[in-house]
Amino acid sequence: MNLIPEPQELTVQPDKHYTLPQEATLCMPGHDSRLVKGGAALFAGLTSQAASEGTYALFCGCGPFCRPESLSSDWFHEVPSGEQYDYYEISVTEQYCLVHSPTAAGLFYGIQTMKQLLESYGREIPLLQIRDWAFTPLRIDHYDLRTIHPTCQHLIEYIRVMASFKINGLLIEYEDKLPFTDLKMLRHPHGLTGAELQELLEAAHENFIDVIPLQQTYGHLEYVLKHPEFIGLREQPNHVAELCPLKEQSLSLIRRLLKEISDLHPHSRYLHLGGDEVRNIGTCARCRSSGKSGSALFISFMNQVAAYAVALGKQPIIWHDMLKEATEEELALLDKRIIVAVWLYSGRNLKKRAVSLVEKFRRAGLAVLGAPSVRCWDDSAAQNHPVAPRRLFNLANWKEVNKEYRLGGLIFTNWSASFALGNPYGLLETTRYLTFYGCEQAWNPNAAQNSYPRRFFALYHGIGDADFLTEHFTLEDYYLIPHLYLPLCRKNDITARLLDIMQQYDEVLVTGLPVQDMLFRADMCPENEEIITFLKENYHQNYDALDRIKPAMEEILAELLPPAFIPLYLHSRFYLPELYRREAGRLLGL
Numbered sequence: 001m002n003l004i005p006e007p008q009e010l011t012v013q014p015d016k017h018y019t020l021p022q023e024a025t026l027c028m029p030g031h032d033s034r035l036v037k038g039g040a041a042l043f044a045g046l047t048s049q050a051a052s053e054g055t056y057a058l059f060c061g062c063g064p065f066c067r068p069e070s071l072s073s074d075w076f077h078e079v080p081s082g083e084q085y086d087y088y089e090i091s092v093t094e095q096y097c098l099v100h101s102p103t104a105a106g107l108f109y110g111i112q113t114m115k116q117l118l119e120s121y122g123r124e125i126p127l128l129q130i131r132d133w134a135f136t137p138l139r140i141d142h143y144d145l146r147t148i149h150p151t152c153q154h155l156i157e158y159i160r161v162m163a164s165f166k167i168n169g170l171l172i173e174y175e176d177k178l179p180f181t182d183l184k185m186l187r188h189p190h191g192l193t194g195a196e197l198q199e200l201l202e203a204a205h206e207n208f209i210d211v212i213p214l215q216q217t218y219g220h221l222e223y224v225l226k227h228p229e230f231i232g233l234r235e236q237p238n239h240v241a242e243l244c245p246l247k248e249q250s251l252s253l254i255r256r257l258l259k260e261i262s263d264l265h266p267h268s269r270y271l272h273l274g275g276d277e278v279r280n281i282g283t284c285a286r287c288r289s290s291g292k293s294g295s296a297l298f299i300s301f302m303n304q305v306a307a308y309a310v311a312l313g314k315q316p317i318i319w320h321d322m323l324k325e326a327t328e329e330e331l332a333l334l335d336k337r338i339i340v341a342v343w344l345y346s347g348r349n350l351k352k353r354a355v356s357l358v359e360k361f362r363r364a365g366l367a368v369l370g371a372p373s374v375r376c377w378d379d380s381a382a383q384n385h386p387v388a389p390r391r392l393f394n395l396a397n398w399k400e401v402n403k404e405y406r407l408g409g410l411i412f413t414n415w416s417a418s419f420a421l422g423n424p425y426g427l428l429e430t431t432r433y434l435t436f437y438g439c440e441q442a443w444n445p446n447a448a449q450n451s452y453p454r455r456f457f458a459l460y461h462g463i464g465d466a467d468f469l470t471e472h473f474t475l476e477d478y479y480l481i482p483h484l485y486l487p488l489c490r491k492n493d494i495t496a497r498l499l500d501i502m503q504q505y506d507e508v509l510v511t512g513l514p515v516q517d518m519l520f521r522a523d524m525c526p527e528n529e530e531i532i533t534f535l536k537e538n539y540h541q542n543y544d545a546l547d548r549i550k551p552a553m554e555e556i557l558a559e560l561l562p563p564a565f566i567p568l569y570l571h572s573r574f575y576l577p578e579l580y581r582r583e584a585g586r587l588l589g590l
Contacts, residue, residue, distance in 0.1 A: 002120045002458035003113060004165055004436055005443035006451075007132040018092050020123040024060035027051035032104050034206050038111040042118065056107035058114075061096030084133035086166070090114065092128050105168070105208050106133075112164050116459055136402060136442040138369065138409025140169035140212065141435055144416040145177040148424040148565050152196040156203045158428070163207035165436045166443055170204060171272060171411055173214040174261075175420060176223040182260050185227055190564040197264060205267065212317070215261045216274035217254045217305045218242060218281075218298070222420050224253070235280045235287070242278050245301035246286045255308050262312040271314035273305055276321050276343070295326035296333075303335045310337055317341055317369065320357060331364040341411055343371035346378070346390060350397045358405050371411040372398040374434040381423045382572070384502035385430040388476040395434070399441040412438045423572050426502060427560060429495045432460065433478045449475060462490030479503075494559055501553050508545045509577060515539045516580035522587040536588050543581055550574060 001012065024043035028035055028051055039058050040046045051057065088101035088110035099110040113132065117125055141162050143155065150158070159170065177191035192200070204211045219242045225234050233250050235242040243250045262271065275298070281287070282294040290297065306316040316335075320342040323331060340361045344350050354370065361368050372394045378387040402410060414431050417424045433456060440447050453470045456478075457463040469485055482499035489496045508514065515538040521531045550570070557566045584590070 001117075002455045003116050004452070004455050004459055005440040006447035006455075007113070007130045008444055008446075009129075009131040011129045013127040016094065016127045017121075017124045018061070018094055018097060018127060020097060020118075020125060021045075021060050023047075024058060024097075025049060027055065027057045027059075028104065028107070029053045029055065034208065035104060035107055035111070037206070038108055042111065042114055054102045055100070056102070056104055057098065057100040058107065058111065059096060059098040059100075061093075063093060063096035063098070085135075085137045086168070087133040088113075088130075089132070090128065090130040092125050094127065097125065108163075108208050109134075109166050112166060115164065119459065119462075120464070134166065134443045135445055136407065136410055138169045138210075138411075139167050139439045139442045140171050140369075140409055140411040141167050141439070142412060142414040143170060143172045143428070144414060146173060146175040146420045147417045147422070148427065148561065148569050149177070149416060150428055150560055151562050152192060152200065154560060156200055159200070159203045159207055159209060161432075162435075162439075163209055165439055167435075167439050168208055169210045169212060169409065169411075171212045171214055171413075173216075173272075173274075175216075178261065178264060180260055182256055183224075185229075186224060190562055201265065201267070210270070211265060211268050212270045212272055213261050213265050213268060214272035214274060215257055217257070218245070218275050218301065218322075219278035220274060220276070220420065224257070235284050239280050242280050244284050244286060245297055246290060251301070251304055254305055258305070258308055258312060262309075262314060269315060270317055270339075271309045271312070272317040272341075273302065273309060274319060275302055276319035278322055281322070293330070295323065295330045298322045299326065299330055299334050302338070303333070306335045306338050315339065319343055319371075320361070323361075324357065328364070331360070331366075334364065334366065336365050339367045339369060339408065341369040341371050343373070343411075343413060344398075345373040345376045345394055345413075350394065351401055354397065354401045355405070358401065358407070367408050368405075369409045369411055370398050370402055370407045371413050372438060373413040373415065374438060375414045375416075375425055375431045377415075377418050381418055381425075383425050384506060384573075385426040385479045385499060386434055388434065388479050391434050392437075392476055395438045395441060398438075399445050402442065403445045410438070410442045424569055427498060427569075429498055429560060430479075430502070432492075432495065436460070437475075453478060457485060460492055461485060461488070461496065462492075463488045494556065498556050498560070501549060501556055504545070505549050505553065505573065508542055508549070512542075513538055514580075515542045515584055516577075519580070519584055519587060522584075526587065532588060535584070536590065539581075539584050539588060539590065543577075546574070546577060 022043055023045035024039065026035060026039045026046055026048045036048060043060065086106045086109050088106040090110055090113060091098045099107065099114060101107040101110055176186050176188040179192060179194045179197060180186045201211055221243060222240045224230055225240050225243060230253060233243045233247050233253060235244045282297050287297055302318060309316040316337065317339045320340050342354060342357045344354050358368050374391055375386045378390050380387060398410065412435050437452055453475060457469060463485060473481060479499060482496050482503055486496040486500050515535060518535060522535050525531050554566065554570060557569055
C-alpha cells in the first residue's frame with residue numbers, strides 16, 4: 001500500500017472493500033479545532049461529540065464500537081511494550097471505519113493515514129487493520145533561512161505537507177529573517193514580517209508541529225557582529241563569526257537576542273542555542289589569560305546562556321561539536337537541562353563515532369538527539385540537489401544508531417549553504433524525497449526501503465502506478481530521472497520541473513564537456529586549428545544550451561522564491577560560466 005511512513009502493523013483484505021460515507025462522528029474529550037478540520041477533510045457531514053479523557057475517535061458506519069455511549073479507552077488493543085509515541089489504530093470492516101487513539105496527536109496521524117488511503121483508493125477502502133506508532137518521539141524537519149529560502153506561503157504549505165508524513169518538529173534557523181523589534185538593525189529587508197511569522201507558527205500548531213527556533217549564541221554570528229556597535233565583541237577583530245565570552249557585553253547581547261526570539265515564539269517548548277563550529281574559541285588575549293581550555297570556556301558560557309533560556313521557559317538544545325574534546329570532569333559541569341544534538345554527516349566510521357558520542361553524553365547525564373543531514377556540504381558547494389548516495393548512507397547509519405540507543409529525536413538537518421555567506425545549494429524543494437525517507441525511518445525503522453520510491457511517487461507526485469519508474473532504478477536515482485516522471489506528475493510538478501532544469505544545467509557544466517575544462521589548450525596552442533575548431537563547437541553547444549536554460553530556470557524560481565532572492569540564486573549559477581564565456585570568446589576569437 002502507498003503509505004508513508006509505512007505502518008508498524010498492517011493487515012489487509014484487498015479483495016473486499018468498505019465504501020466510506022460522507023457522514024462521520026468525531027469524539028474527543030475537549031474541542032480541538034485541528035481534529036475537526038482534519039476530520040472534515042475526510043467527511044463532509046462531520047459531527048462532533050464529547051468523549052471521556054484519553055479517548056479520541058473518528059468513526060462512520062455501524063458497529064459495536066461506533067456508538068458514542070460505548071466509547072472508552074478500554075477498546076484499544078494492548079499497546080506494545082516499550083516507549084511508543086503517537087499511537088493510533090484504524091479498523092475498516094464491512095460495517096464501519098474506526099480511527100482511534102489515546103491522544104489528540106495520535107488521532108491526527110491516524111487521519112493523515114486515512115487521507116493517504118483515500119488518495120490511492122478513493123472512498124472504496126479495502127478492509128484492513130492498522131496498529132501504528134512512532135518509534136522516535138521527535139521527528140524534526142529543518143528550515144535554514146540564512147540565504148535563499150522559499151516564499152512565506154510556500155514555507156507554510158510545506159508545513160502542511162510535512163505533517164502529512166508525520167513530522168512533528170520543525171527547527172528554524174532564521175538568522176536575520178526575523179522581525180526583530182529591540183535589535184532592529186539585524187532585520188533583513190526581505191525577511192519575514194510579524195504577520196507572516198505568526199501565520200507560519202499558526203500553521204505549525206494546526207498541524208501538531210513544534211517549532212524550535214535556532215538562535216546562534218557563540219559562533220556563526222556574522223549577521224550580528226558585522227554591525228559597528230557589536231564589532232568590539234568579536235573574539236578576533238578579523239573574524240566576524242565568533243564573540244568573546246569574557247567580554248562584559250557579550251552575555252547581555254545574547255540575552256537580548258534570546259528574549260526577542262522567545263517572545264516571538266511563546267508556545268515553543270525548545271530553544272536551540274547553536275554553539276557549533278566556534279573555530280577561534282579561546283584565542284583572544286582575554287581568553288588566553290583566563291587559563292581555561294576551549295571546552296571549559298564553552299561550557300561556562302553556554303551554562304549562562306542555557307540558564308537564561310530556561311528562565312524564559314524554554315528547554316535549551318546545543319550542537320555537540322564543541323564538547324567532543326571535553327574531559328569527563330569538564331563535561332560534568334555542563335547544565336543537565338541542556339539537550340545535546342549530535343550532528344555527524346559523513347565518514348565510513350560514522351556509526352562508531354556517533355555511538356561513542358551518545359554514550360559519552362549520556363554518561364554525563366545529558367539527553368541526546370541525533371542529527372543526520374539531507375543536504376550539506378558533500379564536497380560540492382554549488383550542488384543543485386542533495387548528493388543522494390552520501391545522504392542515504394548517512395541516514396542509514398543514523399537509523400541503526402537510533403534503533404540501538406532510542407534517541408530522544410532526530411533532526412534531519414537541511415542546510416541552504418555551507419555557511420551564511422556561502423554559495424547556495426539546490427533549493428529546499430529538492431530535499432523532500434530524502435527528508436520524508438529519513439522521517440519514515442524515524443517513525444518505523446523497519447519500513448521497507450525498496451518500496452519507498454514507489455510510495456513517494458504515488459503520494460508526493462500523484463503517480464499512481466510508478467512500477468516502471470522503480471523496477472529499473474535504485475533508491476538514490478530519484479535525482480537522475482526527473483525527465484521520466486515529470487510528464488506524469490499530478491502533484492508537486494514544480495519540484496520535478498526544478499530538478500529537471502537543474503539536471504539540464506549539470507549536463508552542460510558538470511557531467512558533460514564544459515568548454516572551460518579544455519580552454520587551457522587554446523591558451524597554449526592558439527594556432528592549432530584542430531583545437532580551436534573543436535573548442536568553438538563546444539563553446540556554441542555549451543552556451544546555446546545555457547542561454548535556453550537560464551530563462552527556464554528563472555521562470556521556475558519565480559514560482560518558488562521571493563523576488564529579491566531570484567537574482568542572487570541566478571548569479572550564483574551563471575556568474576562563473578559567464579566569466580568563462582568572456583575568456584573563451586577572447587581566446588577563440590568569438
